[in-house]
Amino acid sequence: MSTVRGDASEFYDLANDLSQVGAKTVPLARAAMLAAGEVVAKAWRNNILSESAASTSIPHYPESIDAELTFSIRAITVEVGPNKAKKQGSLGHLIELGTETSPPHLHGLRAMTDNEANVERALDQGLNSLFG
Numbered sequence: 001m002s003t004v005r006g007d008a009s010e011f012y013d014l015a016n017d018l019s020q021v022g023a024k025t026v027p028l029a030r031a032a033m034l035a036a037g038e039v040v041a042k043a044w045r046n047n048i049l050s051e052s053a054a055s056t057s058i059p060h061y062p063e064s065i066d067a068e069l070t071f072s073i074r075a076i077t078v079e080v081g082p083n084k085a086k087k088q089g090s091l092g093h094l095i096e097l098g099t100e101t102s103p104p105h106l107h108g109l110r111a112m113t114d115n116e117a118n119v120e121r122a123l124d125q126g127l128n129s130l131f132g
Contacts, residue, residue, distance in 0.1 A: 028126045029076050030069055036119040037067030037078030043111035044080065048095075051105070064089030065108075081108055 045062040064086035070077045082092030098104035 025127070026076070028129075029123060032122040032126045033076050033078045033119075034067060034069050036115070036122050037069075037080045039118055040080045040108075040111050040115050041065050041067040043115055044108050047107035047110055048105075058088055058091060058095065060087040061089070061091055061095065063087070064092070080112070 044065045048058075048062045048065070061082070064082045064084075065080070066083050066086070067078050067080045068083075070079055082089040082096075084090045084092070094102075095105055096108055
């Protein structure tokens, strides 16, 4: 009978690193998602402000757009959009989706679409800083 022996220290090091993945990755992913959400919120506000009518008819609406992390066990989520607790924030659905008498503006959809790559890049950079 023959026995093959090898150095398994790398496997043990990897197992130890994997036990730390959640503790290191979750805060980093939350920070990256919040930063990405803030970028989308800023772009959303800029989309609103780029319309000349927005400055006179809904002057407080752009400042109601914010980003907020929501916590759950299974997901890291950032909600971006009009905050109903802020002045004119309750107008979000009417402005974004439109009504029978006004068209949808889709400021938020454009902001998200324009920044999807930034969200992915932020997460990639964060993960690479930990494990790269």
